[in-house]
Amino acid sequence: MEGVQTVKQRFGIIGDDAKLNRAIEKAIQVAPTDISVLVTGESGVGKESIPRIIHSLSHRKHKKYIAVNCGAIPEGTIDSELFGHEKGAFTGATQTRSGYFEEADGGTIFLDEVGELPLPTQVRLLRVLENGEFLKVGSSNTQKTDVRIVAATNVRLFEAIQDGKFREDLYYRLSTVDIGLPPLRDRKGDIHLLFRKFASDFAMKYKMPTVRLDDEAIQLLLNYRWSGNIRQLRNVAEQISVLEQNRAITGPKLRNYLPDTGSRLPAIIDKEKKSDFSNEREILYKVLFDMKSDLNDLKKLTLELMKSGNTADVREENESLIKKIYDDDNEDTYESVEDVMDVLQIPEKSTPTPPTAVEIKDDPYHFAEEIEEEETLSLHDKELELIKKSLERHKGKRKAAAEELGISERTLYRKIKQFDL
Numbered sequence: 278m279e280g281v282q283t284v285k286q287r288f289g290i291i292g293d294d295a296k297l298n299r300a301i302e303k304a305i306q307v308a309p310t311d312i313s314v315l316v317t318g319e320s321g322v323g324k325e326s327i328p329r330i331i332h333s334l335s336h337r338k339h340k341k342y343i344a345v346n347c348g349a350i351p352e353g354t355i356d357s358e359l360f361g362h363e364k365g366a367f368t369g370a371t372q373t374r375s376g377y378f379e380e381a382d383g384g385t386i387f388l389d390e391v392g393e394l395p396l397p398t399q400v401r402l403l404r405v406l407e408n409g410e411f412l413k414v415g416s417s418n419t420q421k422t423d424v425r426i427v428a429a430t431n432v433r434l435f436e437a438i439q440d441g442k443f444r445e446d447l448y449y450r451l452s453t454v455d456i457g458l459p460p461l462r463d464r465k466g467d468i469h470l471l472f473r474k475f476a477s478d479f480a481m482k483y484k485m486p487t488v489r490l491d492d493e494a495i496q497l498l499l500n501y502r503w504s505g506n507i508r509q510l511r512n513v514a515e516q517i518s519v520l521e522q523n524r525a526i527t528g529p530k531l532r533n534y535l536p537d538t539g540s541r542l543p544a545i546i547d548k549e550k551k552s553d554f555s556n557e558r559e560i561l562y563k564v565l566f567d568m569k570s571d572l573n574d575l576k577k578l579t580l581e582l583m584k585s586g587n588t589a590d591v592r593e594e595n596e597s598l599i600k601k602i603y604d605d606d607n608e609d610t611y612e613s614v615e616d617v618m619d620v621l622q623i624p625e626k627s628t629p630t631p632p633t634a635v636e637i638k639d640d641p642y643h644f645a646e647e648i649e650e651e652e653t654l655s656l657h658d659k660e661l662e663l664i665k666k667s668l669e670r671h672k673g674k675r676k677a678a679a680e681e682l683g684i685s686e687r688t689l690y691r692k693i694k695q696f697d698l
């Protein structure tokens with residue numbers, strides 16, 4: 278039997294927390310059996326690695342492993358996705374199609390977000406679990422399949438059972454063995470380790486030096502509540518790796534990337550609040566918006582220089598703009614405003630005046646209008662725009678889009694429904 282450390286290495290699992298190790302150990306122990314396993318834990322704790330371990334260490338490893346995100350499939354099509362359908366079963370069913378349970382015969386199916394399954398689908402699933410039997414949608418011919426099921430949930434299934442949204446008998450069938458993964462805030466010893474790993478991965482990906490945290494930043498990292506768990510930590514490491522010029526990260530710098538930190542208060546878990554990604558995104562939008570605004574200012578300046586060819590006129594007319602672009606209290610700015618004024622021979626004045634709203638409005642340059650338009654966009658609009666763009670770019674493939682956006686497929690699915698896309 279493979280050891281916990283070997284498995285961690287093989288599956289790229291970082292951390293040495295006792296609860297994490299116990300979860301991996303349990304996965305290794307149950308792998309050779311056909312026992313159904315329920316993986317529990319908050320969103321982003323790394324539940325997906327457990328079914329992969331179980332499948333790879335089982336006698337089913339040469340057969341298919343299919344991971345299904347139950348929360349990402351619309352209710353109307355989930356039965357057909359899982360169990361297939363007969364030709365003519367519903368409008369658009371132009372030919373017979375096999376479902377995941379048929380495809381994965383001999384292998385393993387991972388049902389992520391199993392608590393999201395509609396009740397009629399739960400009945401079908403129970404039947405497969407009990408005797409391996411299922412019916413294609415629109416068919417009365419019983420079929421057989423031999424599939425090992427590993428399910429995962431980040432909702433409290435007991436509450437769903439009490440609310441009549443999840444069948445109790447199905448819960449017991451699924452959770453013959455329960456493997457719980459701890460939230461990141463309870464794995465303090467692993468937090469900095471994970472950050473360093475992600476920072477080094479992103480440094481390689483973006484071909485930049487690795488960011489490093491000072492002591493204050495490390496403390497902040499350890500005391501943060503991480504409601505989005507490892508996924509959120511990874512996103513923060515990526516944002517910092519991409520956006521920070523100075524690779525030595527101080528506490529105050531890091532704080533900008535941690536929404537609602539409440540400084541070092543102990544973790545407060547809000548059951549209703551699923552994640553902090555909207556706040557996180559807000560910060561990112563702000564940084565991106567500032568960068569875009571600077572870029573537009575520079576475009577304007579360059580165009581004016583090209584059009585007029587007279588640097589003296591341009592520098593006089595755009596004094597406030599030049600100051601706005603270069604007068605930054607950020608120590609990472611490449612040039613100080615004094616250097617630029619020197620180059621352009623503009624005398625220093627005490628208080629730079631940023632362009633007023635009227636100035637921007639009256640500006641004949643289209644990119645200035647762009648700035649004004651951008652400023653009026655709400656977070657909601659920007660989120661919608663990003664989701665649309667990402668879906669377009671990935672030709673409607675939700676998995677790829679969710680990956681790019683740094684959210685789970687289920688969250689993306691909810692957003693698609695929310696924005697009526």
Ligand SMILES: Nc1ncnc2c1ncn2[C@@H]1O[C@H](COP(=O)(O)OP(=O)(O)OP(=O)(O)O)[C@@H](O)[C@H]1O
Pocket residue numbers: 289290291292318319320321322323324325326389431471507508511685
């Ligand atoms: N121990 C770990 N070491 C390295 N990366 C990890 C670890 N655990 C999780 N990750 C990474 O964190 C991200 C989230 O993990 P995963 O998708 O498995 O979470 P989850 O619990 O299934 O979340 P959800 O319930 O939202 O689907 C992934 O990018 C995964 O690779």
